Amino acid sequence: MKERFNYLFNSTKGLILVAIAMIAVVTAVWGMLSGPMAEMGVREIVIKLLGMDIVQAEREGRIIILYHSIAMAVIAIETYMVTGLLKMKAFFKTAVNLLITVGYILTMVFGMGFAYFGHNWAFHGLYITGLSLIFFAGVLLCIALWPWNPEYKFPSPVIGRGVRGEGRGEGDYARTKKGVDLERVAFFTTAVTTVISALFGAIPGSYFGNGFETFLAENIIRLPHKSVMEYSIIGHLHIMLALIAIMITLIIGRWLNFNGAWHKVSMPLMILGCIVLNLGVWGVVTPLEPVAHMIIYVGATPSMLAALFLLIWSWNKFAKEGTAHLAKPTFLQKLGAMTRDPLKFGPTWQMLFMNFTTSGIGIFMAIRLDEVFRVWPAREERIELTGHWHALSAIIATIILMYYGDMLGLKGKVRQIYGWSIIFLSDLALGAVTVFEMKRLFIAEAEQQPLVNMLMYMIDFGLGMLLVLLAVVMIWRLTDLFKPKGRWTEEATHELAEEAAK
Amino acid sequence: MKRTILFWTRTRADKRGKDSKKSASIRVNPRPISFVLTIAVLLASCAPVDLNAPMPAFDTGVDPNAWTQVSAGEFLYGQFNEEKSTPAFEIMVTNVTAQQYADFLNAALADGTLKIEGDSVLGYYPGDEFYGAKHEIEINAGDWEYLPLADPSQRVKYDGTRFTVQQGYENHPMTMVTWFGAWGYCQYHDASLPSEIQWQKAARGTDGRPFPWGWEIARENANFYASRDPFEKMSSFGSRTSPVGFYNGKTYDGYATLDSRSPYGLYDMAGNVWQWIGDTHWQAGFSDRLMHGGSKDTYDMDLRVWVRNSAPPMYFSPGVGFRCVR
Numbered sequence: 149m150k151e152r153f154n155y156l157f158n159s160t161k162g163l164i165l166v167a168i169a170m171i172a173v174v175t176a177v178w179g180m181l182s183g184p185m186a187e188m189g190v191r192e193i194v195i196k197l198l199g200m201d202i203v204q205a206e207r208e209g210r211i212i213i214l215y216h217s218i219a220m221a222v223i224a225i226e227t228y229m230v231t232g233l234l235k236m237k238a239f240f241k242t243a244v245n246l247l248i249t250v251g252y253i254l255t256m257v258f259g260m261g262f263a264y265f266g267h268n269w270a271f272h273g274l275y276i277t278g279l280s281l282i283f284f285a286g287v288l289l290c291i292a293l294w295p296w297n298p299e300y301k302f303p304s305p306v307i308g309r310g311v312r313g314e315g316r317g318e319g320d321y322a323r324t325k326k327g328v329d330l331e332r333v334a335f336f337t338t339a340v341t342t343v344i345s346a347l348f349g350a351i352p353g354s355y356f357g358n359g360f361e362t363f364l365a366e367n368i369i370r371l372p373h374k375s376v377m378e379y380s381i382i383g384h385l386h387i388m389l390a391l392i393a394i395m396i397t398l399i400i401g402r403w404l405n406f407n408g409a410w411h412k413v414s415m416p417l418m419i420l421g422c423i424v425l426n427l428g429v430w431g432v433v434t435p436l437e438p439v440a441h442m443i444i445y446v447g448a449t450p451s452m453l454a455a456l457f458l459l460i461w462s463w464n465k466f467a468k469e470g471t472a473h474l475a476k477p478t479f480l481q482k483l484g485a486m487t488r489d490p491l492k493f494g495p496t497w498q499m500l501f502m503n504f505t506t507s508g509i510g511i512f513m514a515i516r517l518d519e520v521f522r523v524w525p526a527r528e529e530r531i532e533l534t535g536h537w538h539a540l541s542a543i544i545a546t547i548i549l550m551y552y553g554d555m556l557g558l559k560g561k562v563r564q565i566y567g568w569s570i571i572f573l574s575d576l577a578l579g580a581v582t583v584f585e586m587k588r589l590f591i592a593e594a595e596q597q598p599l600v601n602m603l604m605y606m607i608d609f610g611l612g613m614l615l616v617l618l619a620v621v622m623i624w625r626l627t628d629l630f631k632p633k634g635r636w637t638e639e640a641t642h643e644l645a646e647e648a649a650k
Numbered sequence: 651m652k653r654t655i656l657f658w659t660r661t662r663a664d665k666r667g668k669d670s671k672k673s674a675s676i677r678v679n680p681r682p683i684s685f686v687l688t689i690a691v692l693l694a695s696c697a698p699v700d701l702n703a704p705m706p707a708f709d710t711g712v713d714p715n716a717w718t719q720v721s722a723g724e725f726l727y728g729q730f731n732e733e734k735s736t737p738a739f740e741i742m743v744t745n746v747t748a749q750q751y752a753d754f755l756n757a758a759l760a761d762g763t764l765k766i767e768g769d770s771v772l773g774y775y776p777g778d779e780f781y782g783a784k785h786e787i788e789i790n791a792g793d794w795e796y797l798p799l800a801d802p803s804q805r806v807k808y809d810g811t812r813f814t815v816q817q818g819y820e821n822h823p824m825t826m827v828t829w830f831g832a833w834g835y836c837q838y839h840d841a842s843l844p845s846e847i848q849w850q851k852a853a854r855g856t857d858g859r860p861f862p863w864g865w866e867i868a869r870e871n872a873n874f875y876a877s878r879d880p881f882e883k884m885s886s887f888g889s890r891t892s893p894v895g896f897y898n899g900k901t902y903d904g905y906a907t908l909d910s911r912s913p914y915g916l917y918d919m920a921g922n923v924w925q926w927i928g929d930t931h932w933q934a935g936f937s938d939r940l941m942h943g944g945s946k947d948t949y950d951m952d953l954r955v956w957v958r959n960s961a962p963p964m965y966f967s968p969g970v971g972f973r974c975v976r
Contacts, residue, residue, distance in 0.1 A: 204860035204865065204866075204867075205729050205731075205954075207951060207954075370938060371933055371936065372784060372786070372933055372934070372935040372936050373935070522785055523962060523965070524961070524965075525924075525960065525961035525965060525967070525970075526938070526959050526961065527952070592803070593803075593947070593967055593968060593969065594701055594802070594803040594887075594968045595698070595701070596888070597884065597887055597888030598699065600888070601884070601885065
């Protein structure tokens with residue numbers, strides 16, 4: 149029992165498994181409270197069965213706590229990945245993992261308890277305590293990541309090739325002349341800005357919480373006059389999701405051992421983009437608000453370019469490595485090699501796909517806002533707003549699941565089925581979501597039902613099967629825990645840094 | 651992957667001149683079946699919707715010409731129960747019906763209040779103050795579209811001389827009408843569109859309830875998305891409006907409704923159609939007009955009385971109607 153507990157709460161892979169399982173449970177149960185389960189009457193059964201206390205006026209507050217519960221677990225997963233992949237002192241690693249684990253579990257258990265099962269104020273206090281612990285974990289992580297620590301620098305002076313002293317192979321990495329690892333700076337920048345950006349939610353959260361006047365950003369988007377606190381919340385939710393996306397991009401790069409010329413260009417862009425993006429978002433609560441969007445666009449561009457460079461580098465690498473035995477590989481052979489391993493190809497593919505479901509939609513909306521979207525009723529615009537960030541969140545989740553699949557050591561057909569299922573099912577569902585969001589562009593309201601039905605089938609099938617796949621993995625992992633020499637015994641000692649691509 | 655290989659194997663065999671029918675009979679390939687199914691689903695999704703599918707006709711027994719008094723005094727406004735006060739006013743018991751609106755059009759056309767240009771009915775609106783705010787639409791004094799005539803969802807028809815209502819829709823709420831058209835109707839009857847405060851008070855009374863009839867919602871309370879009422883068919887045309895006052899506790903052809911009147915006796919203050927609100931520049935520089943009540947096309951959460959929707963005043967939809975106050 150003690151060994152299993154140690155695995156689950158003291159090893160990187162165990163901690164990630166627990167967090168994924170927690171998210172899976174919350175998603176499965178609370179997913180039944182909205183469409184299509186709500187339409188089928190399942191919602192009422194779940195509410196009665198679990199004894200939920202649903203007050204109509206508190207829906208927005210409940211949803212905010214639900215979002216935070218899931219988001220904190222995702223942030224915990226990314227943190228485990230960072231502490232598992234990057235070199236840092238053992239004390240920091242233990243402290244960060246401990247704080248964030250206790251933090252997200254308190255947040256999730258007591259937050260959801262408070263929101264959905266009556267208002268026990270002790271639960272609310274513990275929910276806030278959980279969020280605070282996560283904040284402190286973030287502060288500690290920033291200290292742990294300090295890139296100017298001599299221990300984390302490349303040997304200096306070294307011109308050109310450097311060796312990263314973290315159990316990884318040789319390669320060209322982005323670095324300063326003095327040997328500072330720019331990838332570590334990128335991780336550090338993301339962590340620091342995440343901690344600061346959390347305050348943009350925490351401060352107005354306390355303010356609104358005091359009077360219980362919660363709101364969802366998508367419901368006030370059209371109001372020309374918003375308070376500073378409202379702007380702060382809107383900025384907070386945007387930047388936090390963007391930072392989660394930036395962090396997972398860096399994690400994937402580290403996992404794949406991103407290096408070479410693309411890495412050298414990409415990392416400075418990632419740092420620059422992250423800083424400017426944050427400045428733009430923080431600017432919405434200052435007199436800079438009228439130009440804040442322009443700053444955000446300026447910041448988002450280098451960040452997205454950096455991700456694009458990771459994609460180019462990794463696809464090129466997979467194609468080259470997979471066809472190394474061939475003298476003159478054809479295009480199809482290269483394509484086959486590139487897509488041979490869905491778990492490694494998938495994350496960057498999903499990043500590319502994200503441009504159709506999130507960035508593309510966002511840019512299109514920004515360009516045609518007055519001509520198209522503001523002609524529609526606010527509820528139609530709300531569909532786009534909620535749809536695009538749900539799609540981005542789902543894409544980040546699939547990327548995590550693909551990396552997790554690799555951590556599990558999935559091989560052969562299982563690896564192929566697992567990887568391609570995630571890609572196909574999520575892209576099917578999210579592609580349909582995107583069409584659903586934009587449907588008013590090409591179909592009249594009175595004539596939309598058959599199209600809506602088909603899109604709903606695609607969305608429900610894609611997401612439903614994805615959840616089934618996740619459930620299968622969770623059941624497998626649960627049964628594995630009952631085996632004395634199960635896979636968990638190996639995972640208990642393996643660290644992510646050792647397994648990152650050489 | 652294996653399915654793909656089977657499929658391509660057969661295709662290559664066909665290309666070599668072998669009997670394709672024989673190949674198909676030997677090896678039942680699931681890929682073409684799933685392909686055909688996919689195409690069938692796609693085609694089904696593109697099938698035209700019959701906007702004139704037969705509409706069940708029910709007499710609700712509710713008089714759409716009735717008005718009711720809302721007493722003066724305080725009530726709880728909005729999601730967070732802010733105390734606000736209104737003077738006494740009268741409000742229509744139901745939404746304006748298609749028949750009522752057609753009668754108005756005939757009268758207003760005859761006396762020159764309205765005119766027809768192309769496929770639109772136009773009427774005068776004195777314009778709004780313009781603040782020059784971001785995204786604000788400038789609405790000047792002049793003729794504005796009250797309703798479109800050519801839209802296939804329009805239930806009020808014009809034959810060149812008179813306006814009539816498509817059979818079966820007489821006692822349904824008037825839809826496909828712009829805010830200007832709703833404003834014009836109320837003005838013509840020496841009334842006005844309700845302000846947001848008036849609308850909410852009429853909808854929820856004074857006890858802070860989220861729905862006009864009480865604290866919870868059931869399918870039989872209102873016409874909302876997938877509420878399984880006799881007027882909807884989600885597999886084809888989707889949701890449609892229900893006659894005004896339909897949710898009055900009566901049973902129609904075996905479909906039992908719940909009496910869903912508001913504390914002041916108003917019907918359909920949640921669901922069926924969004925209702926235009928009269929406030930202009932609810933916030934300075936906000937040229938959209940508010941709507942309340944949710945509709946046949948929205949989930950139950952949008953039927954909570956404080957939930958706002960908004961659109962530019964020239965917007966019209968099969969899910970938007972109105973009622974007047976005086």
